[in-house]
Amino acid sequence: MSDTTTLAQSPDDTAKTSYHYKTGNQGVALDIKDFNLWYGETQALFDTTFPIQKGLVTALIGPSGCGKSTLLRSLNRMNDLVDGLRISGKIEVDGFDIYGKGVDVIALRKRMGMVFQKPNPFAMSIYDNVTYPLRVDGVTKKSILDDTVERCLRSAALWDEAKDRLHDSALGMSGGQQQRLCIARGIASDPEVLLMDEPCSALDPIATAKIENLISQLAGTYTIVIVTHSMTQAARVSHNTGFMYLGRLIEYGATETIFTNPKVPRTNDYVTGRFG
Amino acid sequence: MTVSTEQDIPASGAAGLAAVAAREATAGRRVRRFSSDLSAVGEPALWAFGGALALGIILVAGFLAMIAWNGFTTFWPKPVEQVELRDGTVLAGVATRGGPYRVGEDVLQRLDDTQRAEIEDNNGIANRTLYQTANFDLYGDDFRWISDFEVAQSTTPPDYWYFERQVWGVFIGRIAGLTIDGESRTLDRALLAREQSAARDRFNQIRRLEQRDIGRINFQIERERLAQRRAVLRHGEDSPEAQAAVAEGQARIAEWQDEFRVLQAQVNELRELDRRYRIQMQEVGGREVDVELSQIVRLFPANDLGIFDKIGIYLSRWWEFVSAEPREANTQGGVLPAIFGTVAMTLLMVVFVAPFGVITALYLREYAKQGRVTSLVRISVNNLAGVPSIVYGVFGLGFFAYTMGGTIDQLFYPENLPNPTFGKGGILWASLTLALLTVPVVIVATEEALAAVPRSMREGSLACGASKWQTIRYVVLPKALPGIMTGLILAMARGAGEVAPLMLVGVVKLAPALPIDGFYPFIHLDRSFMHLGFHIFDVGFQSRNSEAGKPMVFVTTLLLLALIVTMNATAITIRNRLKRKYADGQF
Numbered sequence: 001m002s003d004t005t006t007l008a009q010s011p012d013d014t015a016k017t018s019y020h021y022k023t024g025n026q027g028v029a030l031d032i033k034d035f036n037l038w039y040g041e042t043q044a045l046f047d048t049t050f051p052i053q054k055g056l057v058t059a060l061i062g063p064s065g066c067g068k069s070t071l072l073r074s075l076n077r078m079n080d081l082v083d084g085l086r087i088s089g090k091i092e093v094d095g096f097d098i099y100g101k102g103v104d105v106i107a108l109r110k111r112m113g114m115v116f117q118k119p120n121p122f123a124m125s126i127y128d129n130v131t132y133p134l135r136v137d138g139v140t141k142k143s144i145l146d147d148t149v150e151r152c153l154r155s156a157a158l159w160d161e162a163k164d165r166l167h168d169s170a171l172g173m174s175g176g177q178q179q180r181l182c183i184a185r186g187i188a189s190d191p192e193v194l195l196m197d198e199p200c201s202a203l204d205p206i207a208t209a210k211i212e213n214l215i216s217q218l219a220g221t222y223t224i225v226i227v228t229h230s231m232t233q234a235a236r237v238s239h240n241t242g243f244m245y246l247g248r249l250i251e252y253g254a255t256e257t258i259f260t261n262p263k264v265p266r267t268n269d270y271v272t273g274r275f276g
Numbered sequence: 277m278t279v280s281t282e283q284d285i286p287a288s289g290a291a292g293l294a295a296v297a298a299r300e301a302t303a304g305r306r307v308r309r310f311s312s313d314l315s316a317v318g319e320p321a322l323w324a325f326g327g328a329l330a331l332g333i334i335l336v337a338g339f340l341a342m343i344a345w346n347g348f349t350t351f352w353p354k355p356v357e358q359v360e361l362r363d364g365t366v367l368a369g370v371a372t373r374g375g376p377y378r379v380g381e382d383v384l385q386r387l388d389d390t391q392r393a394e395i396e397d398n399n400g401i402a403n404r405t406l407y408q409t410a411n412f413d414l415y416g417d418d419f420r421w422i423s424d425f426e427v428a429q430s431t432t433p434p435d436y437w438y439f440e441r442q443v444w445g446v447f448i449g450r451i452a453g454l455t456i457d458g459e460s461r462t463l464d465r466a467l468l469a470r471e472q473s474a475a476r477d478r479f480n481q482i483r484r485l486e487q488r489d490i491g492r493i494n495f496q497i498e499r500e501r502l503a504q505r506r507a508v509l510r511h512g513e514d515s516p517e518a519q520a521a522v523a524e525g526q527a528r529i530a531e532w533q534d535e536f537r538v539l540q541a542q543v544n545e546l547r548e549l550d551r552r553y554r555i556q557m558q559e560v561g562g563r564e565v566d567v568e569l570s571q572i573v574r575l576f577p578a579n580d581l582g583i584f585d586k587i588g589i590y591l592s593r594w595w596e597f598v599s600a601e602p603r604e605a606n607t608q609g610g611v612l613p614a615i616f617g618t619v620a621m622t623l624l625m626v627v628f629v630a631p632f633g634v635i636t637a638l639y640l641r642e643y644a645k646q647g648r649v650t651s652l653v654r655i656s657v658n659n660l661a662g663v664p665s666i667v668y669g670v671f672g673l674g675f676f677a678y679t680m681g682g683t684i685d686q687l688f689y690p691e692n693l694p695n696p697t698f699g700k701g702g703i704l705w706a707s708l709t710l711a712l713l714t715v716p717v718v719i720v721a722t723e724e725a726l727a728a729v730p731r732s733m734r735e736g737s738l739a740c741g742a743s744k745w746q747t748i749r750y751v752v753l754p755k756a757l758p759g760i761m762t763g764l765i766l767a768m769a770r771g772a773g774e775v776a777p778l779m780l781v782g783v784v785k786l787a788p789a790l791p792i793d794g795f796y797p798f799i800h801l802d803r804s805f806m807h808l809g810f811h812i813f814d815v816g817f818q819s820r821n822s823e824a825g826k827p828m829v830f831v832t833t834l835l836l837l838a839l840i841v842t843m844n845a846t847a848i849t850i851r852n853r854l855k856r857k858y859a860d861g862q863f
Binding site: 039076078081095106107109110112113114116117118120121122124132136182185186188189195 | 730732733735736737738739740741742743746751752754755
């Protein structure tokens with residue numbers, strides 16, 4: 001994966017936005033353009049513009065309340081559930097604005113798997129959990145479902161642990177297993193993008209290591225956007241990192257650069273632990 | 277490190293602490309006490325609440341124990357006493373209950389001096405016992421109070437029998453004679469038992485012929501009559517269609533009537549035979565009553581029973597109670613129709629209330645825009661739970677029975693008018709009324725259960741590309757199911773125990789037929805029915821002889837409680853199974 005592009009962007013007086021991200025060889029998965037978002041009267045995102053590269057892992061870091069989760073949840077329109085939400089700007093997938101008219105939200109979400117902060121397997125068997133995205137899509141053929149279960153559980157490094165108890169309740173698994181099950185569920189409908197909202201914050205270090213391994217393996221096959229509080233995690237798993245502060249994207253660049261030689265002083269303060 | 281003096285660190289323990297406090301007091305500072313203020317301590321409140329709870333539990337447990345004791349002892353056979361009074365009267369009866377009472381002035385005047393002195397020594401209090409003397413047909417009363425001072429002698433002669441009759445209630449007396457197949461026979465217990473059981477079989481056979489076979493013919497004839505009437509109503513009285521239908525119907529009715537005559541002849545024959553098996557019973561005063569043996573439901577020598585005989589009688593009475601129809605204005609016999617009615621009505625109510633309540637709650641919680649109107653609806657629903665149940669009864673009668681039922685009759689059963697089919701109280705209207713009464717409970721419980729489903733689960737489902745309905749159907753509802761079940765259980769418990777509204781919309785003292793039987797269309801939702809709760813009210817407070825009904829009140833109460841507990845336990849078991857299925861893991 002490839003050279004570094006540096007763009008001098010928007011000469012903003014308070015926080016200079018700096019772009020010097022890596023580009024993959026597959027193009028752009030999600031193109032966020034001048035995206036603003038309001039919860040009622042409160043603006044949560046300001047003029048966010050950056051491309052998420054296909055096949056790479058993009059980490060979003062920043063202090064609590066900086067809007068990184070909001071941004072992530074805007075990518076598959078999970079924020080639609082919130083009352084009084086307003087947006088402006090665009091998020092484009094293959095040239096289509098996902099907030100445009102006539103966009104089928106359900107079809108959009110099928111193209112994006114999502115993994116949440118707390119493992120949230122459904123009160124069903126492991127098998128039913130993994131096949132849920134297919135079944136709500138109307139797939140009933142058993143051979144397809146069986147293949148999907150094996151493929152996804154293998155991808156999620158859960159097959160060996162789960163293959164003998166596929167029809168047991170998913171709620172009987174440990175937290176780390178549950179989270180890997182949620183990842184398996186997230187990739188079951190063969191999405192293009194996998195959105196991860198602090199996937200390891202509720203897990204112990206060993207489970208965290210397994211998930212991080214998994215992320216590295218899935219990169220390339222899927223475009224992964226991960227929100228994390230752990231800077232070391234961002235450093236370990238991601239190719240590009242975006243630093244957000246107070247609803248603005250301050251710096252977006254190759255992970256090594258962000259953590260070793262950030263262009264914006266505030267990013268430096270954050271990654272070195274001087275505030276946050 | 278500083279070196280401390282002896283004053284700085286006093287000797288350890290309470291003395292030391294006190295010394296600190298004293299020193300601080302002398303220094304003019306706030307005195308630190310080492311016991312908390314009473315107002316800060318929760319224990320007294322805890323004791324008060326705990327004590328109140330304990331008291332409540334003791335009251336409820338005592339009440340249940342009383343019902344259970346009275347209910348379980350009612351059917352135990354008790355000895356018959358022959359009591360000779362000082363004035364020479366002799367009577368026989370079963371002691372039922374007793375206690376002290378204040379003797380009236382006029383009674384005291386009539387007593388001799390020693391007795392009067394004895395009572396006056398006892399502050400004018402004497403003991404008395406209530407004897408069930410039975411033989412209502414001879415005495416005009418079933419019970420008599422006897423004071424202890426009236427009694428000259430009390431014995432339990434072994435030749436007294438206790439007869440439970442099909443009509444007129446209990447007879448207590450001796451057996452004067454036995455007539456088997458027209459011949460007078462000497463008393464032989466084995467023979468008596470055999471012949472009584474054979475006579476009961478005959479009795480049941482007659483009953484079966486009358487109720488089932490002749491009942492079916494009556495049912496068919498009534499249907500033919502209604503079909504003719506329908507044809508007349510539809511085509512006009514003089515039209516050829518109507519006349520053809522009438523002629524055809526009359527022919528069929530004639531066929532049925534032939535069959536009826538055959539059955540009637542059979543019944544008459546059996547009755548003739550039955551009259552040849554008789555028993556002559558003699559009460560304590562010597563008067564005799566001569567009845568068919570088949571009229572005796574159960575008889576036993578009350579003072580000459582072994583423990584196994586008693587257990588046998590006890591069990592056979594329980595079995596009759598739960599499996600037979602009532603006799604003697606409900607004060608004797610069984611309560612099977614009432615059990616059936618209660619269960620059928622409650623289940624029917626659940627069938628109505630479950631979908632209605634759950635769908636309403638789903639709309640309110642998941643789809644309706646949360647705002648002023650929704651909260652208004654919610655408040656109204658909650659307040660509906662507080663409306664007195666009799667008001668629901670009045671509403672049910674006016675709206676369901678008269679308005680809806682009346683309309684149904686006009687549209688679908690015009691041939692039966694002016695007799696109402698659905699336009700009166702019936703099991704359908706009763707269960708709908710109860711469903712209305714209990715729907716707030718289900719709505720509130722379901723809303724709570726839906727609200728308790730974690731947001732993360734819904735988001736997980738939506739993120740998988742499920743629609744809102746799919747999310748509700750596959751994720752939210754299964755998770756909320758135990759909570760919904762809890763609501764249904766509460767509704768069921770309330771509905772099964774409710775009586776007041778039912779008295780207006782379909783419960784009757786004695787229903788001639790069950791709502792479900794062997795006649796097409798098998799389920800008769802228009803029929804009136806019996807109910808255990810109403811049975812208690814009726815037997816205890818509306819019967820000709822409430823003393824005779826009292827034991828039945830306890831037994832029926834016990835049974836109603838047992839029934840509700842059983843239904844609830846079943847529902848709770850199902851709910852717990854669901855809960856386990858959807859239990860949270862260790863996370």
